[in-house]
Amino acid sequence: MPVYFIGEDENGCSPIKVGVAKDIGRRQSALQTGNPLELRLLGWITSADDFRTERDLHQRLASRRVRGEWFHIEPTEVLPFLVEAGERGFVAKNxxxxxxxxxxxxxxxxxxxxxxxxxxxxxxxxxxxxxxxxxxxxxxxxxxxxxxxxxxxxxxxxxxxxxxxxxx
Known part of the structure; x- marks a missing residue:
């Protein structure tokens, strides 16, 4: 289950949700249902322990938390996390x-x-x-x-x- 980064597109993709899902597309659809703003996948990380990776990211971003798993960060701030993951980090393609x-x-x-x-x-x-x-x-x-x-x-x-x- 990858750790994903999904942002609100109409706000420059901020805030950004950091979560875990087996099927990112299905999770994005479920989140979209409750959100009037268009959501956009920014990237994801795969790891041996996705829940630990998610928890670590939440801790690193704790001071930027907006609500729940949503953080006030910009898409460019997601990139270092993806790069740090190396071949386990992916950007959502243009x-x-x-x-x-x-x-x-x-x-x-x-x-x-x-x-x-x-x-x-x-x-x-x-x-x-x-x-x-x-x-x-x-x-x-x-x-x-x-x-x-x-x-x-x-x-x-x-x-x-x-x-x-x-x-x-």
């Missing part, structure tokens, strides 16, 4: 993550971005699954590889149909 906006001087594509609230590069975050393990370049294949979702790409093709997030 729907247009694969819109190529240009190429750098090494001919590596520059895309719109995986996460709306931070400029994450492919070596930091997989644009296919949102894992903060990043894409690694493989010399043998001359392609980029994600250890989490097994995506293998040279970025010449748009988002493969067989790589999705937890609720896609």
């Amino acid at each position: 729907a247009d993550a694969f819109e190529i906006t240009g190429y750098d001087r090494d001919a590596v594509p520059e895309y719109l971005g995986v996460w709306e609230w931070a400029d994450l590069e492919i070596d930091e975050c997989c644009p296919f699954c949102g894992c903060l393990c990043g894409m690694r370049f493989q010399e043998a294949s001359q392609m980029y590889y994600c250890i989490q979702c097994d995506a293998l790409t040279d970025f010449s093709e748009p988002f493969p149909d067989d790589h999705h997030g937890p609720d896609d």
